[in-house]
Amino acid sequence: MGKSVVVIGGGTAGMEAAGRLAHEGYSVTLIEKGEEFGGHLRDWYHLFPDRRSSDEVLAYLNNQVSHQNIRLLKGQRVTGFQRKGNEFIVSTGGGDTINADALLLATGFDLFKSQRKEEYGYGIYDNVITSADLEMMFRKKDLRLANGIIPERVGFLHCVGSRDEKVGNIYCSKLCCVTAVKQAIEVRKMIPSAKVFCFYMDMRMGGALYEELYKEAQEKYSVSFIRGKVSEVAVNINDRLVAKVEDTLAGRPLKMELDMLVLMAGMEMSEDGIKLADGAKLKRGENRFFQPADHHFGTNIGNMKGVFYAGACTAPLNITETISHARSAVTEIVNYLNSEK
Amino acid sequence: MNFDPFVIPFNIGLYFILIYAVVRSVIWFRELSRPDKLRLQRGFFGRAFGQSLKEIFLESLIHRKILKSNPRLGYMHMSLAFGWFLLILFGTIEADIFGERHLNPPDRAIFFRFFNPDHGKTFFESSYAFMMDLILAFILSGLVLAVIKRFSSKVVGMKKTTKLKPLDKVALTSLWLIFPSRLIAESLTSGAYGTGSFLTGSLGEWFASFLPANELAYPFWWLYSLSLGTFFVLLPLTRYLHIPTELFLIFMRNSGIRTGDRPGTYSEVEVHSCSSCGMCIDVCQLGFSAGINTIQATYLMKGIRNREELHDIAHNCLMCGRCDQICPVGIEISPIRMIVRRTEDIENVYESRWKGYLRSRINVVTPRQETGTSYDFLPVRKQEKTDVLYFAGCMTHLTPSIKKAMVRILDASGLKWSFMDEDGGVCCGRPLMLEGNDREARELINHNSDLIWKSGARTLVTSCPICYKVFRESYYLDLEVLHHSQFIKNLIDEGLVDLNYLQKRVTYHTPCELGRRSGVYDEPLEVIKHVASLEATGYDNENSLCCGGSLGNIMLSREKRQKIAEDVTARLTACSPDSLITACPLCKKTLAQATSTRVMDIAELAVEAIAAVPEVKKTRRGVSKKKVIGETTATI
Structure with missing residues (x-):
């Protein structure tokens, strides 16, 4: 010894x-x-x-x-x-x-630096935040937009910096899907009137009780899951975020107005x-x-x-x-x- | 002596190449388009002729451009080309003055020493012989360099040299043999007769001291004639065709003929004018950053000449234009590469005739599916009337910081402006063009042109150099097209925006599409110098690098792109600036992935400088000031 x-x-x-x-x-x-x-x-x-x-x-x-x-x-x-x-x-x-x-x-690990996906507007538009920023808001129990207003439409964008060859990360960070589901539920619990959308490529719910949580999010908390990745984010004349996304299940392009967009940043060495x-x-x-x-x-x-x-x-x-x-x-x-x- | 059979190989070669040149020129001339024929005729009787002679002297003989960029390589080319020219010129004069008659046939000049072995006894004669020896020594020194370059290219300051095909090797050997065999033949003859100057005379004397010089000379005169003859006969099948072809190229270029977008005489002359000097290899970033050494311009030219499979060579290219810039012959490489890309749906069937000396081309157009309008789904947009129209473009929408900065600048200018593709518009068409799909691109162009016409704008501002180039060159628009760097410079000049000076050291990356492709170098630099301290990088203006994100290449892997980008940022941030400035959304996106230094667009830099000035709230679609930028800046 x-x-x-x-x-x-x-x-x-x-x-x-x-x-x-x-x-x-x-x-x-x-x-x-x-x-x-x-x-x-x-x-x-x-x-x-x-x-x-x-x-x-x-x-x-x-x-x-x-x-x-x-x-x-x-x-x-x-x-x-x-x-x-x-x-x-x-x-x-x-x-x-x-x-x-x-x-x-x-x-x-380090969280993927979301500025690298400039098209999502992190660091450019105030109400584009990361999943880590959202957790800090949860901890402070103060979920607001930059101008102090309570968000009514919140989007979660999966696979930011994961499964993305353009940033050199072809691997899946595997926690972000379930984190988004968890966070979507938290948002709905904090702001019962809010509409919550998740934009995903695949829902990878491969852990104990994950699938149950996913089901709960849809049935109990009415979170909308849209299969399709956001291509770019802009702001409109009312200073609201506009996310361009293709709903690949319905096969049509969408433009979604959102108050807040949460980027599910992946994990990097x-x-x-x-x-x-x-x-x-x-x-x-x-x-x-x-x-x-x-x-x-x-x-x-x-x-x-x-x-x-x-x-x-x-x-x-x-x-x-x-x-x-x-x-x-x-x-x-x-x-x-x-x-x- | 009037005749000896050893001159026969030389004469066969010479007359063959002369007749061949005439036949080939006639074919080329016939294949020219009508306007190009007129240009050529006009050029022949105009200033272009004199210009061409000057250029032929400076470039084909002296090799000025190569000398400037690489003195050792330039000396090698100059000594062979200019030396040979002097040898022929002064040889002809020598034969004319000292020979038995005036106006001798060419072989008299070439083999003068053989026919006049005792020439060189008087002072004047021996001085002339001294000069001829000097020229021969000049050529031989270049030849030594050429032989060394073949085995170790670093000696002449090149990292890599070109690879050869078998026929080239035969021609190369015969070329290499010409001057040493002349040296030995002349020396032996001089040795036997006690003539010759410092080179042939001394060598001959030494040979004669232990060899039967007179008997040995004869086989070397044969070797000399044979190597000349072989070289001439093989010339049209090898890369050495560039020697006569370059003369045509210079003359055609000075007459105003350009490559265009379809294969034709001019592109063929260009392809055959490539001397395979390999200077394009060393400047190619795919080579020195990404380790791809098969696609450079010289291999493209070789591939076209030898009718090889060209898909990978043509498409695996950043289209940055660095090779166009360096090419000492002035071949328009990128347009030729585009021709190859475009003609992929046209099958070029060549019929080789006369063992490859002549050819006829049959274009077989592969039928394309008629799809009708493929962009029916595009939304109809109502374009309001405005003075300045801003087109962000796809790439700018993916870099919202630039878009945001431009909106801020346009608002601050107080001009009446409109955002043409605010809700996401239609692509300008260039990516399709770069892939050779011109027809599809034309549909996008028509769609955008319609919107631009309806707006009544006098100025179109783009943030993306790719859009800028295509709006200027491929659209038929009756308005001023400005890249935002030019627009910002105009705003500064007009006093429409006030910019502070920032305490910032920056470097600037010139985007290929803005610099080499569109010739916009000064305006971005002036804007930057107006607001920050600009450091030189050694990769400025024409010598700028490609960021690696080029749309012109869809074959390159992400890893190799990343390597190129990292290499570029390392060079541009070597002086550790506060920011690396560029003027292209694609460059910004690519470079930002490869460095920890902040990468900014020139518009963002300008906005930082505005931010320091108290902001006056203006509405976006405000009343236009009396001065409209389109009228006041026509001088650009």
Whole structure:
């Protein structure tokens, strides 16, 4: 015993793994670049599919990392790491170095920057927002347009930066569909008179209770699902958004007047993760996420001995999957450290 | 001596090529359209003739353009072309002055030393021989470069050289043999007779010291004559046809003939004028950024000459026009590429006659399905009367920041204006044209023209250089068409907008369609300089790069486009400017994906400068000021 592990990234995956490793008796350093632990979870209001508060999950994770074996470093960015013999030397922005026997990368994801799809008008029209902006509104319980008026017609645009070859992302981010359904319901609950539309390519409801939520959204909350992607967004003379979209099921072009358009931004490999990967020559896949040793039984193992991955730095994952992935990473690390005596 | 059989191969070659040139010129002339025939006749008796002689001297002999852009490569071409010309010229004079008679047949000049072996004893004669040796040395130095270039193109400052076909190799070998065999033949003869100057004389003396010079000279005179003859006979089948053809090209161009949009004599002359110098290879971004090295202009020309399958070469091109700009022969490459794209539904059946020396072309038009009007579904729009008509275009609708900026500028100008495609209009037609579908494009053009006529506008402003070019060139409109960069410049000049000076360092990316394709370079620069500090990038004006987003290529993969765009932004943001400015929605969209530097359209930059000025609320369709931009800016 007495071996040490450095976990880079204090989001869901990093916190869960750090907690589990500490319980196993290893001394763990958890490094987070932000001022708080919790990652993207802190920006979320309710989680799908059961709309439980994200704060509950956050509380569980905070409880996990309050352990004597864990040293928490926040507001520190890892600038790189080196492997010397069987040891890793991790350097942080502060100029410190930390030694470790194993390294767990839990660098997570960045939200797709919706400005890159300029045709949707994010950053140009005030009432075009992202799914993350909407969650912040939910958290503040204040859902309004830029001019303070309550929106009456809200659109959700799926697959922004996902399954889109033009921005170089051909993969599906897989959470946005169910998030849109969840958010559509939340909007209807907050503003019962609002009309809500979802513009989708395919509804990918492949998780436990997702399909049920989708059904509920249609039957109970009268959300309109329109199969077709928005091509461009403009504003009309009344300053209302006008979305051009083709209803591919009805086979006709539509022009929809909306008060608010929510872009379901996809997930991309985090920029800091890319820097770390390129600095240490870690393999990345065509989707730019870390490429694990094996997609079936080695999803936590990196191409450098002693480097492990957990969470959404390997592919888009939801909270449930991230926690499972972090636990399996712990198993791999324990195996590795036991064999390296 | 009056005759020796070794001159026969040379004479056969020479008279063959002369007769061939006459026959080919007659065919070409007959295939010219009537207006082009008139242009040519007018040119022959007009200023074009003198101009052409000057240009032939400067470009075909001296190779001025290549010399300017690449001195080593230019020297190579100049020494071979100009040197050979001098050798023939002064050889003829030599034969005329020193020979037995005046007005000798051509072989007398070429083989002068053989027929007058003891020539060169007097001071004047030996000085002349010195000059002839100097010219020969000049040519040989170029030949050495050419041989080195064939094996290592970097020596002459080129990254890549062209690939050859087998017949070219035979012709190339015979060309390479001409001057060394002359050198050795002349040296041996000089050695035997104790004549010759510093080159042939000294070499000959050395040969004669250990070789039977007189006996050995004869086979080399044969080799010299044979290589000349072989070169001349093969010339029409190889790329060396460019040597005589370029003379026709220069004359036709100076007479005012242009490529046009159908294959014809001029495009054929252009294709055969390509010397395969390969300068288009090094400037092609598909080559140096995307690693595609099979589609460059020189390969297109070669493909057309050899009747190869051309689909991929013709279509895998950004149509940026960088090769048109660099071509030292002045071949209009992009129009020729468009001809190949367009004629895909016309099958060009060539009948090769006389082993490929002559050909006849039969155009077989493949029947097209009659679809009637394919754009019946277009909405009917009522166009109101206005002074300035703004056409955003498809790409601007996909970059709403530009559209928003233009609306702001138009409102601020106080002019009476109308947004022609506010609810999304009809495409200007250029993407269809670039793919060679002119008929479909014409339907869109008619639809838009109708709206423009009905508006009664005097100025049409577009935000997209693609639309700008097509409105100017392919529409029949009786109004001024301006790109928004020109329009903004006019507004500044007229005092219709007040712009502040921004504390900003910027670089400018010239869009291909606005710069090389439409010749608009100055107005965007003036607008930028009016509001910000502009840095040079080394890729300015004619030398600008293509962003990689070109509509002219639908074969290029996204990854390669991205590579091109990243390469471009890296070069344009090397001085770390605050913003990278462009004047095309497509360029903006493409470049913005490839850099962390802020990419802005020139209209957005102008709006930032307006924003600093207190805004006076004006209604969009406000009363027009007395001054209307269309009348006051006719000087552009």
